[in-house]
Amino acid sequence: MTLRPDLAIIAAHVNRGARILDVGCGDGALMAALRDQQGCDARGLELDPVNVAAAVGQGLSVIQGDADTDLADYPDDSFDYAILSQTLQTTRRPDWVLEQLLRIGRHAFVSFPNFAHWRVRASLLFGGRMPVTRLLPIAWYATPNIHHVTIDDFRALVKERGIAIEGAWFLSGDQQTGSGMANLLAEHAVFLLKADR
Amino acid sequence: MSDDPRFGLRRSVTLPGPLRLDGGVLFSPVDIAYETYGTLNSDASNAILVCHALTGDQHLASEHPVTGKPGWWARMVGPGKPIDTNRWFVVCSNVLGSCLGSSGPATINPATGQPWGMHFPVITIRDMVRAQAMLLDHLGIDRLFAVVGGSMGGMQALSWAATFPERVRAAVVIASAARHSAQNIAFHEVGRQAIMADPKWRGGAYYEAQDPPAAGLAVARMAAHITYLSEAGLTAKFGRKLQGREAKTFGFDADFQVESYLRHQGLAFVDRFDANSYLYITRALDYFDLAEEHGGLLANAFRSSQARFCVVSFDTDWLYPTAESRSIAHALNAAGAPASFVELSSPFGHDAFLLESPELDRVIGGFLAAGERQ
Incomplete structure (x- = not known):
C-alpha cells in the first residue's frame, strides 16, 4: 500500500524499532507500515470508532479518544516519536496539543495543510470566499479544520514556545518543494520537532 | 491429545486445593466443571480462556444441558469463527460459586454431607480467577495465548492480567468495568x-x-x-x-x-x-474494584503485565457504560501497556456483546490473530 506523501516522509525519518504514538492515526496505515517495515512499536489514538475498529482488526493498538483531552493520560517521555498528521488544525487547542506531543514523545512529527498556499490566498483575495481546495475540500461550515494555520504561523508558535525544529519538509502537488518560498508555494508541511529541555 | 480425558465437552475435575479465598477461608476440595474446544498444541501455547458472565456457564459453544439451546457464545467460538477453534485451544469453566457443576452453594459440603447453602464462603472475582488458574495447572497450560470475557467475564480477564501477569499474553475485555458502581x-x-x-x-x-x-x-x-x-x-x-x-x-x-x-x-x-x-x-461482582486491590490506582494493576489488551464497549450499554471502559483504557495507557479501546455502536445495550456484531467479530478476530505474529 502506498502511504500518503506526508506519511511517507515521516516513515522515512523514523528510526527502526522506535516507539511511536500516532495521534489521529485514522485507519492505522502509517502505524501498520512502521510496524511491518521498520519494526516499530506503534500505538495510536483516533476519534472515529469505525477507523479504530479497522485498525484494531489489523492487530494495531489503537485507543478511541480525543487528542484535545486524552493526551493528558499518557506518561512523560513514553515514546520516541509522537506523530500528529493532518490533525493539528482540527484540535481545539493546537498549542496545548503540541506541548503534550513533546511531553509524551522525545520528538514530534507534525504535518498540516498550509493555509497560506497561493491557491488559498488567491481564492480568498479574488473570490472573497473561504477556500475549498484539494487539501481543504470541505466548505467552511462543515470543515473539521477549526484552526487554520500557515507555515509561518507554525514557525512563530514553535519559536515562541522554545521548541526546536529538527527537520522540515514541504509538499506541493505531492512533490517535495524547497523551503525558501514554502509559505507561498507549499500546500502541505511536515515538521520534526524536539522540546528544548 | 484428543483422547486425553482432560479435554473435551462436559468435563469436570476435583482439585485438592486448598484455594485461599480473599475472605480468608482455605477452601477445599475445589470442583470445576469445564469444556475445551480445539486442540492444545505441543508447547501448550495456543490456549484461550473464555470467562463467562454472571448467569453464564461452561457451555460456551455446545448445547446447554438444561435448556437445549446452543452455547451462549456459539456465534463467536468455533471452527472459522473469530475465536477459531481450528487455531486455538479454547477453555471455558463454570465459575466458582455457580451452579453448573463447579463448587457453589448448591454443592455438597464434605464436612457435613449437606449442601453448603449460606455456609458457602463469600467469594470474589479474583477467587474465581485463582480457581481457573488451578484448572489451567491441571490442563498443563502455563501461559494463556489470551483470556477473553464479556461483562463479568471481562472483569475476570482484567483480574487475570493483574493477578497472574506472567500467565497472560493478551486480554480481551468486552462490555465490562474495573469496578462495580453504586448503581x-x-x-x-x-x-x-x-x-x-x-x-x-x-x-x-x-x-x-x-x-x-x-x-x-x-x-x-x-x-x-x-x-x-x-x-x-x-x-x-x-x-x-x-x-x-x-x-x-x-x-x-x-x-x-x-x-x-x-x-x-x-x-x-x-x-x-x-x-x-x-x-x-x-456479591462477588459488587465487591469487585480492581483499583482498590492495587493501592487505589487502577494503572498499578497493570504495571507488571506484559499482555496486550483490547477493551470494547457498546454505546447503548448503560449497565457498564463506555466511561468505565475508557477509564480502563486510560489506566492501561498510564501503565504503558499495549492497549486498544473502541466503543462500538449497537441498539442492544449491554447484551450486544452476545449478539450479532460484525464489527466486534472483526475487532476480536484481528486482535487475536495479531498475537500469532509475535
Whole structure:
C-alpha cells in the first residue's frame, strides 16, 4: 500500500524499532507500515470508532479518544516519536496539543495543510470566499479544520514556545518543494520537532 | 491429545486445593466443571480462556444441558469463527460459586454431607480467577495465548492480567468495568432482596425441600434483565404493544408485551439457575474494584503485565457504560501497556456483546490473530 506523501516522509525519518504514538492515526496505515517495515512499536489514538475498529482488526493498538483531552493520560517521555498528521488544525487547542506531543514523545512529527498556499490566498483575495481546495475540500461550515494555520504561523508558535525544529519538509502537488518560498508555494508541511529541555 | 480425558465437552475435575479465598477461608476440595474446544498444541501455547458472565456457564459453544439451546457464545467460538477453534485451544469453566457443576452453594459440603447453602464462603472475582488458574495447572497450560470475557467475564480477564501477569499474553475485555458502581450494586441488591424476601428461600436451606425460591429468583432476573437491554431496544421490540389482547384489561395480568416478556425471562431462568448462586455471584461482582486491590490506582494493576489488551464497549450499554471502559483504557495507557479501546455502536445495550456484531467479530478476530505474529 502506498502511504500518503506526508506519511511517507515521516516513515522515512523514523528510526527502526522506535516507539511511536500516532495521534489521529485514522485507519492505522502509517502505524501498520512502521510496524511491518521498520519494526516499530506503534500505538495510536483516533476519534472515529469505525477507523479504530479497522485498525484494531489489523492487530494495531489503537485507543478511541480525543487528542484535545486524552493526551493528558499518557506518561512523560513514553515514546520516541509522537506523530500528529493532518490533525493539528482540527484540535481545539493546537498549542496545548503540541506541548503534550513533546511531553509524551522525545520528538514530534507534525504535518498540516498550509493555509497560506497561493491557491488559498488567491481564492480568498479574488473570490472573497473561504477556500475549498484539494487539501481543504470541505466548505467552511462543515470543515473539521477549526484552526487554520500557515507555515509561518507554525514557525512563530514553535519559536515562541522554545521548541526546536529538527527537520522540515514541504509538499506541493505531492512533490517535495524547497523551503525558501514554502509559505507561498507549499500546500502541505511536515515538521520534526524536539522540546528544548 | 484428543483422547486425553482432560479435554473435551462436559468435563469436570476435583482439585485438592486448598484455594485461599480473599475472605480468608482455605477452601477445599475445589470442583470445576469445564469444556475445551480445539486442540492444545505441543508447547501448550495456543490456549484461550473464555470467562463467562454472571448467569453464564461452561457451555460456551455446545448445547446447554438444561435448556437445549446452543452455547451462549456459539456465534463467536468455533471452527472459522473469530475465536477459531481450528487455531486455538479454547477453555471455558463454570465459575466458582455457580451452579453448573463447579463448587457453589448448591454443592455438597464434605464436612457435613449437606449442601453448603449460606455456609458457602463469600467469594470474589479474583477467587474465581485463582480457581481457573488451578484448572489451567491441571490442563498443563502455563501461559494463556489470551483470556477473553464479556461483562463479568471481562472483569475476570482484567483480574487475570493483574493477578497472574506472567500467565497472560493478551486480554480481551468486552462490555465490562474495573469496578462495580453504586448503581450496579443497587440493582444487585434489589435482586438479592427479592430472593431473600421469598419465604421459600428459608435462609438459603431450601435444597432438601426441593422447593426453591423461584418467585424471588424470577423477580431478581426480571430486574437484572432490564439492565441488559437499552431503552431504545425495548421500545423498538415492545413499545406499548399489548399482549394477545385488543384492550387493557383493567387488572394486573400481563397486559403489555414487555411484561409478558420479562415474566417469561424470569420463569425460564429459575429452571437453570440456583438462587443462592445468584446471591454469591452478585456479591462477588459488587465487591469487585480492581483499583482498590492495587493501592487505589487502577494503572498499578497493570504495571507488571506484559499482555496486550483490547477493551470494547457498546454505546447503548448503560449497565457498564463506555466511561468505565475508557477509564480502563486510560489506566492501561498510564501503565504503558499495549492497549486498544473502541466503543462500538449497537441498539442492544449491554447484551450486544452476545449478539450479532460484525464489527466486534472483526475487532476480536484481528486482535487475536495479531498475537500469532509475535
